[in-house]
Amino acid sequence: MTTPPQPPSDLPARSVQAVWHPCTQMKRHEGAPPLEIVRGEGVWLIDAQGRRILDAVSSWWVNVFGHNQPQIKAAIAAQMDRIEHVMLAGLTHAPVVELSERLLARTGLGHAHYGSDGASATEIALKMSAHYWRNGARPQKNQFIGLAGGYHGETVGALAVTDVPLLRQSYAPLVRVAATVPVPDARRKPAQLSEAEWVEHCAAALEQHLQEHAERTAALIVEPLVQCAAGFVFHPPAYLARARELCTQYEVHLVADEIAVGMGRSGRFLACEQANVRPDFLCLSKGLTGGYLPLSVVLTTDTVYAAFYDDDVARGFLHSHSYTGNPLACSAALATLELLDDARLAANRDLAARLDAIFAPLHAHPRLAHARHIGLIWAWDVTDAPADFARRYAAAALARGALLRPIGNTLYFMPPYVIDEAAAMHLRDAALGALDAVLMESRAPTPSPLHDGTAVTPQAALP
Incomplete structure (x- = not known):
């Protein structure tokens, strides 16, 4: 069910004034206020304007059976x-x-x-x-x-x-x-x-x-x-x-x-x-x-x-x-x-195999290297990623209806276990569309060797 558009909310601005958001350089919110989420349904988050956003990171890896689970x-x-x-x-x-x-x-x-x-x-x-x-x-x-x-x-x-x-x-x-x-x-x-x-x-x-x-x-x-x-x-x-x-x-x-x-x-x-x-x-x-x-x-x-x-x-x-x-x-x-009984774990393994086939275009993308997958975790490294890749990519993915937060130059999926094939195709298309958009807008990519021993936290990767 689609939520009708709502009038603009002042909650993001109030949040910036009242809330010190975790592992965030708050100055960055001057140009990009936090997104107001009002509801969740399964793998989807719904913002104050009624947009549906696929929670591809399980809200920092915690939400395993979806939002609003009865x-x-x-x-x-x-x-x-x-x-x-x-x-x-x-x-x-x-x-x-x-x-x-x-x-x-x-x-x-x-x-x-x-x-x-x-x-x-x-x-x-x-x-x-x-x-x-x-x-x-x-x-x-x-x-x-x-x-x-x-x-x-x-x-x-x-x-x-x-x-x-x-x-x-x-x-x-x-x-x-x-x-x-x-x-x-x-x-x-x-x-x-x-x-x-x-x-x-x-x-x-x-x-x-x-x-x-x-x-x-x-x-x-x-x-x-x-x-x-x-x-x-x-x-x-x-x-x-x-x-x-x-x-x-x-x-x-x-x-x-x-x-x-x-x-x-x-x-x-x-x-x-x-x-x-x-x-x-x-x-x-x-x-x-x-x-x-x-x-x-x-x-x-x-x-x-x-x-x-x-x-x-x-x-x-x-x-x-x-x-x-x-x-x-x-x-x-x-x-x-x-x-999360044994039957569900077995079903998850079957689901992971089906989703891996859906994500095949990411495995084959010329700018994505080191495709890796275990269970319901997928990751790829972006070669010659442009400067500030993680933040720019997250914004581009969000505009396409997917919550994705790369860690440095690593793109990953960690969706709730209730994701289905249709949602996975939406995630694939949003991820690829965001990647191509960020790469195209970067006139002079800055080569940056991956995994040089410097680790970043998912919290620190984006505001």
Whole structure:
């Protein structure tokens, strides 16, 4: 149903005055005010003028079953009639218990500790790892390793393992920077090496670091299979398996940050499943509630939990926030898990194959290189991208009815799981039309080598 045009709204101007938008240089809104969204329907956003815009990025990767999803809405409404929130210290409630049990059954990891967002989950996992070693009389094991280009959030603790130069430089005095090791990005593989040799080459760098620093290292944190904010850097499951082996060998925890790639995004419930890997800590957020309410969780092993179980309060895990395990958010997550059963995961894999065929013209476009795809994630690199490509492309795509936010020179799709073929064709055409428009209007493209080690966050890529 088409919404009739509405008179101009003053809300965007008021937003610029009253709201400090995230990771945005607000001065840019002088010429491009934020777009007012008034409603959502499935994969579509509807703006104040009644335009339908395909949410091709799942609203920062959170909305997995579409906007206005009836089962999730009903679960939240039903819980609202019981209890909206109660503190979780000394009290409990059915949604948080049931969600924790369901996550244990799906992942093999339990003892769920809840936060509000992905960065909070990172903080929890890192603190829990270091505290585990302290409780085990090895307090010197309090340092961390991340993969080059990794992104794990923007709070001060999470920035320690987030390899984004802009963020690290801006907040350097506050950050205790972790070590980084190379990731086997297929685009950077030397021609003389096979994929297996490239994986082993990068694994050897990790092993060398562990040989030298394991006694002071608490954990390695990874984004399994896809480093999204680094420009959708894919690495083979074999690397994740080798990282697990090395962490076990050198007594270092493996933290799997599945905030972006978990909850079915990679084609399996967890990306770790594709490498047959069980981490010591698992971080989930974003799609955990279907995109309806803020919630994150860290799951861990019985071994880790046992190290904190004691009469001494100081040996307990000391982390909380007021809305820990909020009943409404847990109810939304339970409804999301009901939707994301094995049958739905299988259907998503079939859907991904059909959509990949629809997106074939992007794979073949002469200015798009390194086409890559896993589950319901697609990415391409724009060769010789013009200056300010990401911002200009986003505007051109929006004018064609698609919300797309390139990361640097990388174009990507991460749509809700309810996208159909007709919507996918609209997305394809809008993406290609925007690309051709931006390239045509650029009289003198500025060559810019891709993936030179500089990572940008999706938040920083555009205003």
